[in-house]
Amino acid sequence: MDRPLYISHYSKIENGRISVDGNAIFHTDEAQFFAFIKQAFKNQQIDYSKFYKMDNLSKLAFLAAEVLLNEEEDKEDIALVLSNKSASLDTDVKYQGSIQDAANFFPSPAVFVYTLANICGGEIGIRHGMKSEHVFFVSDEFDAVTIFNYATYLIKSLKAKKVLCGWVELFEENYKAVLYLVEERGTALHTTDTINKLVKN
Amino acid sequence: MEELKEELKGKIIEVLNLEDISVADIDDSDALFGDGLGLDSIDALELIVLLDKEYGIKLSDPKQGKSIFESVNTMADYIAKNRTK
Numbered sequence: 001m002d003r004p005l006y007i008s009h010y011s012k013i014e015n016g017r018i019s020v021d022g023n024a025i026f027h028t029d030e031a032q033f034f035a036f037i038k039q040a041f042k043n044q045q046i047d048y049s050k051f052y053k054m055d056n057l058s059k060l061a062f063l064a065a066e067v068l069l070n071e072e073e074d075k076e077d078i079a080l081v082l083s084n085k086s087a088s089l090d091t092d093v094k095y096q097g098s099i100q101d102a103a104n105f106f107p108s109p110a111v112f113v114y115t116l117a118n119i120c121g122g123e124i125g126i127r128h129g130m131k132s133e134h135v136f137f138v139s140d141e142f143d144a145v146t147i148f149n150y151a152t153y154l155i156k157s158l159k160a161k162k163v164l165c166g167w168v169e170l171f172e173e174n175y176k177a178v179l180y181l182v183e184e185r186g187t188a189l190h191t192t193d194t195i196n197k198l199v200k201n
Numbered sequence: 202m203e204e205l206k207e208e209l210k211g212k213i214i215e216v217l218n219l220e221d222i223s224v225a226d227i228d229d230s231d232a233l234f235g236d237g238l239g240l241d242s243i244d245a246l247e248l249i250v251l252l253d254k255e256y257g258i259k260l261s262d263p264k265q266g267k268s269i270f271e272s273v274n275t276m277a278d279y280i281a282k283n284r285t286k
Contacts, residue, residue, distance in 0.1 A: 052220035106254045109246035110217075 005155060006186025008162075010198055011068040013040075013060060013177040020067050033173055037063060048127065055091040055114035056175075057084075058123045061168040064177035065124040068164070072128075078181075079132040079160035080121045081150050086171040087117040087138045120168060132160040142167045142199045144192040151182045152190070167199045206277045213273075216251050217244050229274045237272075245270060257285030 011020045016036050018026040026043050030036040037059045041051055046066060054062060061082065069075060091114045099107045113119065118136035125134060133154055137146060151163040166179035178199045182190050210224045213233075217240065231237040234245070248270055252258040258280065260266060269279045 049219075049221055052218040106250055108250060110243050113243060 002156065003184065005152060005182050005184060005190040007180045007188045007190050007194060007198070008183050008186035009068055010166075010178065010180035011064045013064050013175070018063070018067060025067060031173070033060075033170070033175055050123075053110065054123060055088070055094075055111070055119075057088060057090060057117065057168065057170045058114060058120040060170050060175055060177050061120035061179075062123050062127065064166070064168065064179045065128070065164060068179050068181060069128055072181075074161075075128040076131050077161040078128070078130050079151075079154045079163045080124060080130065080134040081137075081147055081154070081163055081165045082118075082121050082135070082168055083137040083139060083142060083147060084117060084167060084169040085138070085140055086169060088115050088119070090171050091115050124164070142196070144196040144199070148190070148192045148195060155182065155184070165195070202277060202281060205281060206273050209273055209277055209280070212251060212255060213248070216247050227273060229277075230272050233270050233272060233276075248276075252280065255286075256280050256283075258283050 009021055011018070016028045016030055017024055018040055026040050028036055028039050030039060033056060037056070040063060041059070044063070044067065051059060051062060069078075072078070091111060095108065095111045095115050098111065099105055117138060118134065121134050121136055124130070135150065137143065139146075147165050151165050154160040154163050162181055162183040164179055164181055166177065168177045168179070169175065170177075180195065180198055188194050206229055207224060210227045213219070213227070214222055214224065219238070222238070227238070233248075234240050240248075245266060249260050249263075249266065252260060260269070269275055
Protein backbone atom coordinates (compact mmCIF):
# COMPACT_ATOMS: atom_id res chain seq x y z
CA MET A 1 0.00 0.00 0.00
CA ASP A 2 1.24 3.49 -0.84
CA ARG A 3 2.63 5.44 2.06
CA PRO A 4 0.60 8.56 2.80
CA LEU A 5 1.92 12.03 2.12
CA TYR A 6 1.84 14.92 4.56
CA ILE A 7 1.74 18.67 4.72
CA SER A 8 4.84 19.73 6.62
CA HIS A 9 4.40 23.51 6.64
CA TYR A 10 2.10 26.17 5.26
CA SER A 11 2.01 29.95 4.89
CA LYS A 12 -0.81 32.43 4.44
CA ILE A 13 -0.92 36.05 3.34
CA GLU A 14 -4.25 37.83 3.62
CA ASN A 15 -5.68 41.10 4.98
CA GLY A 16 -2.30 42.57 5.87
CA ARG A 17 -1.30 39.46 7.82
CA ILE A 18 1.38 36.86 7.15
CA SER A 19 1.47 33.58 9.04
CA VAL A 20 3.49 30.39 8.95
CA ASP A 21 1.97 27.18 10.30
CA GLY A 22 -0.80 29.31 11.83
CA ASN A 23 1.56 31.63 13.70
CA ALA A 24 1.47 35.30 12.71
CA ILE A 25 4.89 36.63 11.73
CA PHE A 26 3.83 40.01 10.36
CA HIS A 27 0.77 42.22 10.53
CA THR A 28 -0.03 45.75 9.46
CA ASP A 29 -3.16 47.84 9.09
CA GLU A 30 -1.86 49.15 5.77
CA ALA A 31 -4.81 48.86 3.40
CA GLN A 32 -2.98 49.18 0.09
CA PHE A 33 -1.34 46.02 -1.22
CA PHE A 34 1.65 47.86 -2.66
CA ALA A 35 2.54 49.42 0.71
CA PHE A 36 1.72 46.27 2.68
CA ILE A 37 3.91 43.94 0.65
CA LYS A 38 6.82 46.39 0.69
CA GLN A 39 6.59 46.73 4.46
CA ALA A 40 6.38 42.98 4.87
CA PHE A 41 9.37 42.39 2.58
CA LYS A 42 11.51 44.87 4.51
CA ASN A 43 10.32 43.39 7.81
CA GLN A 44 11.60 39.98 6.77
CA GLN A 45 15.01 41.51 5.99
CA ILE A 46 15.30 39.72 2.68
CA ASP A 47 18.23 40.78 0.52
CA TYR A 48 16.81 40.43 -3.00
CA SER A 49 16.49 43.69 -4.93
CA LYS A 50 14.74 42.00 -7.88
CA PHE A 51 11.65 41.82 -5.66
CA TYR A 52 10.97 45.49 -6.38
CA LYS A 53 10.84 44.83 -10.10
CA MET A 54 8.20 42.11 -9.82
CA ASP A 55 4.51 42.60 -10.46
CA ASN A 56 2.11 42.36 -7.53
CA LEU A 57 1.15 38.72 -8.13
CA SER A 58 4.80 37.69 -8.14
CA LYS A 59 5.51 39.74 -5.01
CA LEU A 60 2.66 37.96 -3.25
CA ALA A 61 3.76 34.49 -4.35
CA PHE A 62 7.43 35.24 -3.73
CA LEU A 63 6.87 36.35 -0.15
CA ALA A 64 4.51 33.47 0.67
CA ALA A 65 7.17 31.05 -0.58
CA GLU A 66 10.01 32.90 1.10
CA VAL A 67 8.58 32.69 4.61
CA LEU A 68 7.72 29.04 4.05
CA LEU A 69 11.00 27.89 2.53
CA ASN A 70 13.60 30.00 4.31
CA GLU A 71 14.58 27.13 6.59
CA GLU A 72 14.31 24.42 3.95
CA GLU A 73 17.48 22.81 2.71
CA ASP A 74 18.00 21.00 -0.57
CA LYS A 75 15.30 22.84 -2.54
CA GLU A 76 16.37 21.67 -5.99
CA ASP A 77 13.82 18.84 -6.07
CA ILE A 78 10.82 20.82 -4.89
CA ALA A 79 8.11 21.07 -7.57
CA LEU A 80 5.60 23.89 -7.83
CA VAL A 81 1.85 23.43 -8.32
CA LEU A 82 0.16 26.81 -8.07
CA SER A 83 -3.29 28.07 -8.94
CA ASN A 84 -5.54 31.11 -8.84
CA LYS A 85 -8.66 32.68 -10.31
CA SER A 86 -7.47 35.88 -11.95
CA ALA A 87 -4.33 34.56 -13.65
CA SER A 88 -2.20 37.65 -14.42
CA LEU A 89 -5.20 39.92 -15.04
CA ASP A 90 -3.96 42.59 -12.61
CA THR A 91 -0.81 43.08 -14.67
CA ASP A 92 -2.63 42.52 -17.98
CA VAL A 93 -4.86 45.52 -17.17
CA LYS A 94 -1.84 47.67 -16.32
CA TYR A 95 -0.13 46.69 -19.54
CA GLN A 96 -3.28 47.37 -21.55
CA GLY A 97 -3.30 50.86 -20.02
CA SER A 98 0.13 51.53 -21.54
CA ILE A 99 -1.03 50.68 -25.08
CA GLN A 100 -4.62 51.92 -24.98
CA ASP A 101 -3.96 55.44 -26.23
CA ALA A 102 -2.40 55.67 -29.68
CA ALA A 103 -1.10 59.15 -28.87
CA ASN A 104 0.57 57.89 -25.72
CA PHE A 105 1.69 54.43 -26.82
CA PHE A 106 4.59 53.30 -24.65
CA PRO A 107 4.34 49.57 -23.91
CA SER A 108 6.54 48.68 -20.97
CA PRO A 109 8.77 45.61 -21.48
CA ALA A 110 9.17 45.24 -17.71
CA VAL A 111 5.38 45.05 -17.25
CA PHE A 112 4.88 42.84 -20.31
CA VAL A 113 7.13 40.06 -18.98
CA TYR A 114 4.68 39.56 -16.09
CA THR A 115 1.57 39.14 -18.27
CA LEU A 116 1.51 35.39 -17.58
CA ALA A 117 0.40 33.89 -14.27
CA ASN A 118 3.13 31.25 -14.16
CA ILE A 119 5.88 33.88 -14.07
CA CYS A 120 5.33 34.13 -10.31
CA GLY A 121 6.29 30.45 -10.06
CA GLY A 122 9.37 31.18 -12.12
CA GLU A 123 10.39 33.89 -9.66
CA ILE A 124 10.06 31.40 -6.79
CA GLY A 125 12.02 28.80 -8.74
CA ILE A 126 14.86 31.20 -9.52
CA ARG A 127 15.07 32.42 -5.94
CA HIS A 128 15.26 28.93 -4.44
CA GLY A 129 17.16 27.14 -7.19
CA MET A 130 14.34 24.72 -7.95
CA LYS A 131 14.84 22.49 -10.96
CA SER A 132 11.75 20.32 -10.78
CA GLU A 133 8.28 20.47 -12.38
CA HIS A 134 6.30 23.71 -12.40
CA VAL A 135 2.65 24.16 -13.28
CA PHE A 136 0.04 26.88 -12.80
CA PHE A 137 -3.71 26.19 -12.99
CA VAL A 138 -6.40 28.84 -13.40
CA SER A 139 -9.91 28.08 -12.10
CA ASP A 140 -12.78 29.95 -10.48
CA GLU A 141 -12.16 28.21 -7.18
CA PHE A 142 -9.30 26.24 -5.64
CA ASP A 143 -9.56 22.82 -7.29
CA ALA A 144 -8.46 20.57 -4.45
CA VAL A 145 -8.84 17.32 -6.39
CA THR A 146 -6.63 18.42 -9.29
CA ILE A 147 -3.97 19.96 -7.08
CA PHE A 148 -3.99 16.93 -4.75
CA ASN A 149 -3.67 14.46 -7.62
CA TYR A 150 -0.95 16.44 -9.35
CA ALA A 151 1.17 16.81 -6.21
CA THR A 152 0.71 13.16 -5.28
CA TYR A 153 1.69 12.03 -8.79
CA LEU A 154 4.86 14.15 -8.78
CA ILE A 155 6.11 12.61 -5.54
CA LYS A 156 4.96 9.03 -6.18
CA SER A 157 6.50 9.01 -9.65
CA LEU A 158 9.77 10.35 -8.15
CA LYS A 159 9.63 13.51 -10.25
CA ALA A 160 9.96 15.58 -7.07
CA LYS A 161 10.85 15.02 -3.42
CA LYS A 162 8.48 17.72 -2.20
CA VAL A 163 5.80 19.85 -3.83
CA LEU A 164 5.01 23.45 -2.99
CA CYS A 165 1.31 23.83 -3.73
CA GLY A 166 -1.34 26.43 -3.25
CA TRP A 167 -3.50 29.36 -4.19
CA VAL A 168 -2.03 32.73 -5.12
CA GLU A 169 -4.81 35.11 -6.04
CA LEU A 170 -4.50 38.82 -6.67
CA PHE A 171 -6.53 41.40 -8.53
CA GLU A 172 -6.21 45.07 -7.66
CA GLU A 173 -6.52 45.32 -3.87
CA ASN A 174 -7.93 41.82 -3.34
CA TYR A 175 -5.29 39.27 -2.52
CA LYS A 176 -4.82 35.94 -0.81
CA ALA A 177 -1.97 33.46 -0.83
CA VAL A 178 -1.96 30.05 0.81
CA LEU A 179 1.04 27.83 0.12
CA TYR A 180 1.75 24.44 1.63
CA LEU A 181 4.55 21.94 1.31
CA VAL A 182 3.70 18.31 0.56
CA GLU A 183 6.25 15.63 1.42
CA GLU A 184 6.66 12.22 3.00
CA ARG A 185 6.91 13.61 6.52
CA GLY A 186 4.75 16.18 8.20
CA THR A 187 2.06 16.97 10.70
CA ALA A 188 -1.17 16.96 8.70
CA LEU A 189 -2.21 14.19 6.35
CA HIS A 190 -2.28 15.33 2.73
CA THR A 191 -5.93 14.90 1.67
CA THR A 192 -8.33 16.93 -0.47
CA ASP A 193 -10.27 17.77 2.68
CA THR A 194 -7.17 19.08 4.47
CA ILE A 195 -6.04 21.29 1.61
CA ASN A 196 -9.56 22.57 0.96
CA LYS A 197 -9.83 23.68 4.59
CA LEU A 198 -6.36 25.18 4.50
CA VAL A 199 -6.96 27.24 1.38
CA LYS A 200 -10.61 28.19 1.78
CA ASN A 201 -10.62 29.08 5.50
CA MET B 202 23.91 69.26 -18.65
CA GLU B 203 24.26 68.68 -14.89
CA GLU B 204 20.53 69.26 -14.47
CA LEU B 205 19.78 66.73 -17.21
CA LYS B 206 22.04 64.14 -15.55
CA GLU B 207 20.29 64.53 -12.20
CA GLU B 208 16.88 64.34 -13.88
CA LEU B 209 17.99 61.24 -15.78
CA LYS B 210 19.18 59.48 -12.64
CA GLY B 211 15.80 60.11 -11.00
CA LYS B 212 13.95 58.75 -14.03
CA ILE B 213 16.19 55.66 -14.23
CA ILE B 214 15.54 54.89 -10.56
CA GLU B 215 11.80 55.40 -11.06
CA VAL B 216 11.25 53.39 -14.24
CA LEU B 217 13.59 50.55 -13.25
CA ASN B 218 12.27 50.34 -9.66
CA LEU B 219 15.73 50.63 -8.14
CA GLU B 220 14.29 50.75 -4.65
CA ASP B 221 17.51 50.78 -2.65
CA ILE B 222 19.35 53.31 -4.81
CA SER B 223 19.17 57.10 -4.60
CA VAL B 224 20.27 59.76 -7.10
CA ALA B 225 23.33 60.42 -4.92
CA ASP B 226 24.37 56.76 -5.19
CA ILE B 227 24.80 56.94 -8.97
CA ASP B 228 28.04 58.44 -10.22
CA ASP B 229 27.88 60.06 -13.66
CA SER B 230 30.46 57.62 -14.98
CA ASP B 231 29.19 54.45 -13.25
CA ALA B 232 28.58 51.55 -15.63
CA LEU B 233 24.82 51.02 -15.90
CA PHE B 234 25.22 47.37 -16.85
CA GLY B 235 27.60 44.68 -15.62
CA ASP B 236 29.46 45.60 -12.46
CA GLY B 237 27.86 49.03 -12.08
CA LEU B 238 24.14 49.23 -11.39
CA GLY B 239 23.77 45.64 -12.54
CA LEU B 240 20.91 46.29 -14.93
CA ASP B 241 19.61 43.47 -17.13
CA SER B 242 18.26 43.07 -20.66
CA ILE B 243 14.69 44.02 -19.71
CA ASP B 244 16.07 47.17 -18.07
CA ALA B 245 17.81 47.97 -21.36
CA LEU B 246 14.46 47.79 -23.16
CA GLU B 247 12.91 50.05 -20.51
CA LEU B 248 15.67 52.59 -21.10
CA ILE B 249 14.85 52.59 -24.81
CA VAL B 250 11.19 53.30 -23.91
CA LEU B 251 12.38 56.04 -21.52
CA LEU B 252 14.28 57.80 -24.30
CA ASP B 253 11.21 57.69 -26.53
CA LYS B 254 8.64 58.67 -23.91
CA GLU B 255 10.52 61.41 -22.09
CA TYR B 256 12.81 62.83 -24.78
CA GLY B 257 11.19 61.87 -28.07
CA ILE B 258 14.18 59.82 -29.20
CA LYS B 259 13.51 56.63 -31.16
CA LEU B 260 16.46 54.29 -31.37
CA SER B 261 16.28 52.83 -34.86
CA ASP B 262 19.38 50.68 -34.40
CA PRO B 263 19.38 48.67 -31.15
CA LYS B 264 23.15 48.22 -31.49
CA GLN B 265 23.50 51.92 -30.68
CA GLY B 266 22.25 51.11 -27.18
CA LYS B 267 25.53 49.61 -26.03
CA SER B 268 27.41 52.89 -26.28
CA ILE B 269 24.49 55.15 -25.38
CA PHE B 270 23.64 53.25 -22.20
CA GLU B 271 27.20 52.92 -21.00
CA SER B 272 26.71 55.46 -18.20
CA VAL B 273 24.63 58.49 -17.19
CA ASN B 274 27.29 60.62 -18.89
CA THR B 275 26.85 58.90 -22.26
CA MET B 276 23.07 58.85 -21.99
CA ALA B 277 22.85 62.53 -21.11
CA ASP B 278 25.21 63.42 -23.92
CA TYR B 279 23.12 61.48 -26.45
CA ILE B 280 19.85 62.96 -25.16
CA ALA B 281 21.21 66.53 -25.28
CA LYS B 282 22.18 66.07 -28.93
CA ASN B 283 19.11 64.20 -30.14
CA ARG B 284 16.10 65.12 -28.00
CA THR B 285 12.94 66.30 -29.76
CA LYS B 286 11.06 67.25 -26.60
